[in-house]
Amino acid sequence: MTVALNELSVGQEIGTAAIDVSRADLVRYAGASGDFNPIHWNGRFAEQVGLPGVIAHGMFTMGAAVQVVTDWIGNPGAVVDYQTRFTKPVVVEDLDGPGATIEVTGVIGAVDEANSTVRVDLTVTSAGQKVLVKAQAVVRAW
């Protein structure tokens, strides 16, 4: 897919996603990433350290949220810069199915025609609260 920069406008929505998260997803992410911090799989431990319960890895949320951007641009290698702050934890309930849902909306934040890049600003919430803040992905448009 080729994105025509001159057809993009700031504020334009590029996509949305609702990502279901189960405890199994957190175990899978722990194994894939090597981050076995027990706050992401052990409820007793999470509560002992003052958390409301098992929480998703911030990096799981960051990694899953950018899918909206790669779906739009059509090339995962186009993401040249991606950043976020982690503000609220995503608490994942101990249910047979999904224990949380992460809602993602991407809008065009800036268009840089000189450098052929586009900044996509992501709004990422769970249970009505923003879980990522200043989540921005810069993609190179070919």
Place this chain on the structure above:
Amino acid sequence: MTEQMGVNPELTGRVYPAGDAYSVGREKIREFARAVKATHPAHYDVEAARELGYKDLVAPPTFAIIVAQRADSQLIEDPEAGIDFSRVVHADQRFVHHRPIVAGDELVAELHVDQVRSMGGGAMITTRAEISTAEGEGIATTTSSILVRGEGQ
């Protein structure tokens, strides 16, 4: 490691040299892509990746965290650093890619401690991993801040 000891403020500026190379494998890219629910065929199918001009499977945009967190572990496990991992919260993260990571890459990461700020009884530590190939080609720069919560935080 004792909590009373706290984070060592003299960490700023410390550099941990690149350790053993991390070999980026196809199955690891597929496994990581599934774990972040990434569905693009270029993560799974070599032909699809080649059609986009890559020499092999392309890693998802946050894959470099594996290499960065391996580098971070040198700091977290450094007894002189005074970091209690059970009190660590990830505060922010950034990836700047100089080129996409593909299967077959051999990556090394040099870790820089850019800033240590005390926050109440705890500390915010900002690190930067300069990720390159073993031959020295720059691949990605990742920056990460972690909050080490103090007592009662």
